[in-house]
Amino acid sequence: QVQLVESGGGLVQAGGSLRLSCLADGRSSDTMGWFRQAPGKEREFVAIINWQGGSTYYADAVKGRFTISRDKAKNTMYLQMNSLKPEDTAVYYCAARTRYSGSKYHTGEYGYWGQGTQVTVSS
Numbered sequence: 001q002v003q004l005v006e007s008g009g010g011l012v013q014a015g016g017s018l019r020l021s022c023l024a025d026g027r028s029s030d031t032m033g034w035f036r037q038a039p040g041k042e043r044e045f046v047a048i049i050n051w052q053g054g055s056t057y058y059a060d061a062v063k064g065r066f067t068i069s070r071d072k073a074k075n076t077m078y079l080q081m082n083s084l085k086p087e088d089t090a091v092y093y094c095a096a097r098t099r100y101s102g103s104k105y106h107t108g109e110y111g112y113w114g115q116g117t118q119v120t121v122s123s
Helices: none
Strands: 002-007 010-013 019-027 029-036 046-050 057-058 066-071 076-081 090-099 110-113 117-122
Touching: 002 090, 002 110, 019 029, 019 090, 019 117, 029 066, 029 076, 046 066, 046 076, 057 066, 076 090
Parallel strands: 010 117
Antiparallel strands: 002 019, 019 076, 029 046, 029 090, 046 057, 066 076, 090 110, 090 117
8 A cells, every 4th residue: 555645736937946746655666657637638647757767757748847756765756847837737646556557658557646736837
């Protein structure tokens, strides 16, 4: 069982930065990720990290602006978001992968989710 607790969301102007944190309380998964869901849209992949090796993967929309990282000693994952745009406005969720039957970018592969944290970028 894994409990995920996000923090760090908020309101920021376009061009600004935020850092999200996700504390994993319990056994962590080999693959952890950040997803987001904007109003009226499906939840989508943002960034993924391999917990042991540190390999990272990013959605095209955030590549070069967002950085995913983890601190294994603290069991915490981070998402540093720079050069934020209004289209980045969404509820951001951290997730732990529990299934390995399909694409690591698909929400169905993730069985543990945090409660979500709102990120709002004003223009």
